[in-house]
Amino acid sequence: MTNTQKYSYHTHNNSLGIFDGQSSAEEMISKAEDLGFEEIGVSNHLCVHPHIPNRAHKMFLNDPVKALDIYKKMYDELEEVASRHKIKVYKGFEVDFFPSKTWRNWFEKIIKELNYDYLIGASHFIRSPDEKFMCNIYHLKDLPLGTTKEVIDEYLLGYWDSIYQAVASGYFDFMAHIDYCSVSGLCMSPEWDDIKWKLVETISAHKQPFEINTGGLDKIGRPFPEWKICDELIKRNIPVVISCDSHHVSQIGRHFDEVEKYLAEKGCKHRFKISK
Numbered sequence: 456m457t458n459t460q461k462y463s464y465h466t467h468n469n470s471l472g473i474f475d476g477q478s479s480a481e482e483m484i485s486k487a488e489d490l491g492f493e494e495i496g497v498s499n500h501l502c503v504h505p506h507i508p509n510r511a512h513k514m515f516l517n518d519p520v521k522a523l524d525i526y527k528k529m530y531d532e533l534e535e536v537a538s539r540h541k542i543k544v545y546k547g548f549e550v551d552f553f554p555s556k557t558w559r560n561w562f563e564k565i566i567k568e569l570n571y572d573y574l575i576g577a578s579h580f581i582r583s584p585d586e587k588f589m590c591n592i593y594h595l596k597d598l599p600l601g602t603t604k605e606v607i608d609e610y611l612l613g614y615w616d617s618i619y620q621a622v623a624s625g626y627f628d629f630m631a632h633i634d635y636c637s638v639s640g641l642c643m644s645p646e647w648d649d650i651k652w653k654l655v656e657t658i659s660a661h662k663q664p665f666e667i668n669t670g671g672l673d674k675i676g677r678p679f680p681e682w683k684i685c686d687e688l689i690k691r692n693i694p695v696v697i698s699c700d701s702h703h704v705s706q707i708g709r710h711f712d713e714v715e716k717y718l719a720e721k722g723c724k725h726r727f728k729i730s731k
């Protein structure tokens with residue numbers, strides 16, 4: 456397909472040996488150029504919170520000063536790599552949002568010091584309402600033994616609350632994989648439908664652009680969010696961007712043709728693009 460989206464703003468790399476990509480910034484940018492992309496956005500994770508389980512991954516940080524230092528070094532490296540390439544490279548972040556005042560203060564102080572182009576809102580954590588306990592959706596096996604279904608359901612509500620409040624915050628250019636908890640089979644039963652419906656309404660009310668994340672097609676056979684939610688948001692004229700959420704060069708632009716075809720069938724006219 457010739458008119459397939461030729462950019463992705465949701466990509467990761469292994470900068471500084473800290474972030475969770477498998478390829479380097481140089482490899483990712485070169486590959487995007489080889490694929491004939493018009494531009495590429497780099498959105499390594501911004502995961503900083505006083506109660507983040509910081510032993511679970513190097514990029515989970517609970518010291519805002521250390522975090523800022525890491526993000527500055529990552530951007531320095533990125534600028535250096537970008538300067539050697541023709542393709543337009545945007546500097547972004549995929550931000551793990553938390554509603555508390557403490558998190559907002561930390562986040563606002565950090566981003567004020569960074570020369571970023573765009574921000575993607577996300578949540579990868581289930582959590583208690585007070586944010587004192589949180590667990591990455593990929594690390595659910597680390598939940599304390601004997602955690603009851605009631606408690607897990609409360610933590611899942613924390614996930615959805617983070618997504619709602621991220622949309623309402625106005626911080627973000629677009630939202631990542633809004634039903635990401637489905638990657639682990641969570642919140643798939645009909646009892647969660649009301650919450651998803653409310654989210655569709657919240658996104659619509661805020662005219663918050665969202666992504667169709669093609670990583671889901673590889674992981675669970677459908678994108679994030681599920682097609683039904685995509686349909687509802689497209690019907691409401693919410694701007695959409697296709698994201699590959701690449702952590703490896705082989706994933707850049709994955710399934711874009713397939714999603715482009717779907718968007719054409721739905722008559723989608725509202726697309727998100729960074730205009731600078």
Ligand SMILES: [Zn+2]
Nearest residue numbers: 549577631632
């Ligand atoms: Zn993500």
Ligand SMILES: [Zn+2]
Nearest residue numbers: 465467549700
């Ligand atoms: Zn991502």
